[in-house]
Amino acid sequence: MNLPTPMPAPVRTIDTSGKLCPFPIVEAARAVKAMDAGAVLCVIATDPGIALDMPMWCKATKNEHLGTFREGVAFRSFVRKGRR
Amino acid sequence: MTVARQAKAIGLISGGLDSTLALALVRRQGIEVKAVNFYTGLCITETQRRKGGRADGTIPQNEALRAAADLEVEVEYVDISGKDYFEMLVHPRWGYGANANPCVDCRVFMMRRAREIMEAEGADFIFTGEVLGQRPKSQRRDTLRIIERESGLTGRLLRPLTAKLLEPTVAETEGLVDRARLEDISGRSRHRQMALAEELGIADWPQPAGGCCYLTDEAFARKFFDILDTREAAGQARALDKEDVILLSTGRHFRLSPRAKLVVGRTEIENLMLEHHVAGRARLEARDALGPIALVEGTPTWEERQLAARIVARYGKGKDLPQVAIKWREENV
Numbered sequence: 001m002n003l004p005t006p007m008p009a010p011v012r013t014i015d016t017s018g019k020l021c022p023f024p025i026v027e028a029a030r031a032v033k034a035m036d037a038g039a040v041l042c043v044i045a046t047d048p049g050i051a052l053d054m055p056m057w058c059k060a061t062k063n064e065h066l067g068t069f070r071e072g073v074a075f076r077s078f079v080r081k082g083r084r
Numbered sequence: 085m086t087v088a089r090q091a092k093a094i095g096l097i098s099g100g101l102d103s104t105l106a107l108a109l110v111r112r113q114g115i116e117v118k119a120v121n122f123y124t125g126l127c128i129t130e131t132q133r134r135k136g137g138r139a140d141g142t143i144p145q146n147e148a149l150r151a152a153a154d155l156e157v158e159v160e161y162v163d164i165s166g167k168d169y170f171e172m173l174v175h176p177r178w179g180y181g182a183n184a185n186p187c188v189d190c191r192v193f194m195m196r197r198a199r200e201i202m203e204a205e206g207a208d209f210i211f212t213g214e215v216l217g218q219r220p221k222s223q224r225r226d227t228l229r230i231i232e233r234e235s236g237l238t239g240r241l242l243r244p245l246t247a248k249l250l251e252p253t254v255a256e257t258e259g260l261v262d263r264a265r266l267e268d269i270s271g272r273s274r275h276r277q278m279a280l281a282e283e284l285g286i287a288d289w290p291q292p293a294g295g296c297c298y299l300t301d302e303a304f305a306r307k308f309f310d311i312l313d314t315r316e317a318a319g320q321a322r323a324l325d326k327e328d329v330i331l332l333s334t335g336r337h338f339r340l341s342p343r344a345k346l347v348v349g350r351t352e353i354e355n356l357m358l359e360h361h362v363a364g365r366a367r368l369e370a371r372d373a374l375g376p377i378a379l380v381e382g383t384p385t386w387e388e389r390q391l392a393a394r395i396v397a398r399y400g401k402g403k404d405l406p407q408v409a410i411k412w413r414e415e416n417v
Binding site for chain 2: 056
């Protein structure tokens with residue numbers, strides 16, 4: 001995978017392909033909850049809404065949205081768990 | 085007024101103007117808020133996103149997320165689209181509104197779930213964007229009381245936009261919330277809300293348009309009751325499941341007879357969605373011309389099969405040809 005911007009290695013990747021709004025975010029929230037602060041999650045999604053949803057969800061939940069990139073029909077979204 | 089201690093609240097948000105304002109009014113009192121958005125599977129905007137967005141190619145944003153992000157409030161989605169929710173939709177205690185919308189029952193259902201979240205989170209109260217007199221069924225003074233009582237939230241349900249017109253809640257009497265900084269808005273006009281949005285620095289909200297729930301849609305309601313009435317007449321349970329709800333918001337629906345129904349995809353994405361629901365149904369598609377995927381439910385007669393095939397041909401590229409062959413596959417039935 002060649003991302004336009006280098007991303008830190010995720011400690012966990014979840015594949016939500018085929019699932020639609022709001023379930024990619026629901027699953028991302030569940031995954032982030034179980035991670036340590038500072039750790040990075042990669043979310044693979046086919047719902048194009050992820051490109052809008054992930055930055056907003058990160059802002060609301062004080063996590064850091066590192067970037068969301070399109071790869072054909074899928075998207076990869078990178079999130080760093082915030083230190084709350 | 086001195087506020088007694090740091091309070092915590094659960095805010096039910098849709099992302100519409102009213103719930104965004106309620107969130108902002110509570111937040112500005114320094115109250116810790118967790119926002120909750122309930123997923124029912126019946127939101128028109130969500131379905132629009134599932135089908136690839138609007139006709140102009142844009143994708144509608146998730147307004148609940150947008151509101152939470154703008155106000156920097158933690159947000160959680162809660163999926164309530166299960167058996168109990170569908171049972172409530174089919175047998176509402178307080179009846180339907182103008183279409184298939186059992187708004188009072190739906191609010192009670194949501195508030196009961198919200199109460200569980202409030203208790204689990206150790207929160208003091210719940211708040212919503214409800215406004216007295218704004219909705220003819222669920223936002224009257226009597227129905228606001230019913231919702232509060234039936235959900236076990238008497239005194240724990242704050243409506244910040246309309247609070248000064250209602251009895252004070254426990255959070256107000258205990259001094260957790262400053263009642264003087266709440267509002268006394270009522271009625272259907274949104275002018276007060278728009279002025280308040282400006283005052284609170286809220287610039288981005290969806291156009292107030294009377295909700296985004298399929299159950300309030302007349303065409304959807306016809307299909308909703310058609311399924312229930314047909315099942316009941318056939319001696320089956322008057323019930324719905326998740327698959328029914330997905331199909332009700334997908335394609336054109338034709339009642340061929342009490343025994344059979346045809347669903348025809350309207351777009352490529354709807355065709356793909358229908359492909360996931362072939363099991364137990366017949367799948368129709370034009371053999372030599374581009375056209376929709378269609379499903380037939382039930383046990384059609386030969387004449388009804390012919391009618392279904394003609395309709396499928398009519399919506400395909402071969403509609404002007406003298407003859408169109410339709411593939412009828414039903415190995416999964």
